[in-house]
Amino acid sequence: MSTLIMIDQPPYGTWNGREALDMAFSLAAFDQSASLLFTGAGVIWLKRAQDAAGIAQKSVEKNLSAAPIFGIEAILADRSACQRYGLDEASLITGVTLVDANGALLDQYNHTAFAG
Amino acid sequence: MSTLIMIDQPPYGTWNGREALDMAFSLAAFDQSASLLFTGAGVIWLKRAQDAAGIAQKSVEKNLSAAPIFGIEAILADRSACQRYGLDEASLITGVTLVDANGALLDQYNHTAFAG
């Protein structure tokens, strides 16, 4: 039973993405296959060199880099969204796979869910 | 001190518009000049013949029709948004004035606010 957790909200402005990450980590903790797909403005999650100290929040970069250790299968990012938000491979954190978010991609998963 | 309260969310799906209406009514109750401007999907507020019994909510039509009695100066609707959502004059509740929501319109008010 493979699950794709989708994140289409940027970090810090809402808690939506953090709660999506918790869902994915929780699946992995119960040995359920889980991957993350970042689309739309959600791709900003994957930007290198975030510094959230000025807004009194934890940087999400560290959370995400722990994803493989926690057993998350893949961190996917929609290619066109990355282009739209000016993210090239060099500006992305490591371990991100660029994909085209389309129906064929979703078909590879039994479940697809947002956190909110 | 004239205030324009803007509503860009459709009714029923969120409470945003209801709370915007309360703001306008409250201003009017304190003898402050207040008008409402509906833009985007918010123009659905102005549709005739809403029947919200099936979703266990109160229809917003009655609320809005009381606006002139409560002292709301004007109910404005963005012309292009009405077109986009298929609303012609015949399908609108009475008392709505079609306008072009642009900078010149906003300039006529000292204050402009959303409910959320």
Next chain:
Amino acid sequence: MSSFNTLHILNKSPQHPRAAQCLALLSEGDALLLTENGVLLLCAGSLPAMGKVFALSPDVSARGIGNTIGDATLVEFGDMVALSLQAQRVISW
């Protein structure tokens, strides 16, 4: 009733970015169920070319847009339950 690959449930108005995302991801053999503000797709924008379109009747009535349903099929909550079981999977947008 036939079976669907994916049932997409859309509860957001056409101006919401997730609405565009949902419509872009519809595939042949999928079905789209419009609920809450999602039903506004019936009066703004155009229905997707592929897949069957359903709209939740109480939400259509609440918004007074029963005259603009076009090729969509009005359904009740009981049908929503049945549709969710007929599809291979459900995505709530």
Next chain:
Amino acid sequence: MSSFNTLHILNKSPQHPRAAQCLALLSEGDALLLTENGVLLLCAGSLPAMGKVFALSPDVSARGIGNTIGDATLVEFGDMVALSLQAQRVISW
């Protein structure tokens, strides 16, 4: 610092419908202050042709997009207070 007609404060990402609405209503002599996810306008889409553009520095840093500020001016909260007083009025989108 000069005075502005309206200071528009935008805290929504470029994909949010209110962002487009805000940008469409900018007039000559207005200023735009990007905060929270609003700062993503710096790396997606284009800055408005008219009016001065400011972006709240801590929000730009949090999102790691300090290298894409273009013609925008980075400001701190103290400047945000000053800008709100220099403008004739403030609209929070």
Next chain:
Amino acid sequence: MADTSSETFTLVITGAPYSSQAPQTALGFARAATDAGHRIARIFLYGDGVHLASALSAPPSDETHWPKEWAGFLEHHGIPGIACIASALRRGLVNETEQKRYALPGSNLLHPFEIAGLGEWVEGRMMSTRTLYFHAGG
């Protein structure tokens, strides 16, 4: 109702009452599912959805009291209603156990809602034919 085979659902509600329509749509679905003879394994409240489990909500008397409507439905059918502990603690929704643990001045969880971890969501998915999500609209 030609097909009377009984299936199992888990419903996840992430939108708050009096802010989104999510709890209402979810209740319409839940009632139709039980009317059709299906089983609901559990309701899982996540994110802003945890506010549905508030014991202190007091909407105007001419508006539906969504927390009470849901609580009544859960009790009548013996369905567990679970608020995610991480979402609930951040948003100020606690039972007496959490009140004591965090030395808080009170508790506000409506009976029969419970507080538990995301594991309940994972488990609900595994035991259900379908898991549906009811998010805030917009």
Next chain:
Amino acid sequence: MADTSSETFTLVITGAPYSSQAPQTALGFARAATDAGHRIARIFLYGDGVHLASALSAPPSDETHWPKEWAGFLEHHGIPGIACIASALRRGLVNETEQKRYALPGSNLLHPFEIAGLGEWVEGRMMSTRTLYFHAGG
């Protein structure tokens, strides 16, 4: 700080903590305003913003406790923090007066926040040079 003329602000917060960034941005603004010698007439919590006044919030220890941060700021500067009564009652945010009036099992309003009507917002606007709104982003 060349210009030391003191102005008055009213801040309206409509976004909830742990769901939006609105209370954080508003606090950044409020601190900068008082640092610059300006006066804040009042903070008005509206819609989902009323959750900022919850006494039962218990975020993880490595996250900022926004209700407490705000409460401390209001106390330090003697600024009234008012939650709109209509928004608060629907969302389960009540003081002891409302608890008794509606026969609720508890109260959860954090000191020094108060509960009052939209008239406080209207009045705050009238006595302030600028009224700023801090909505949920997205």
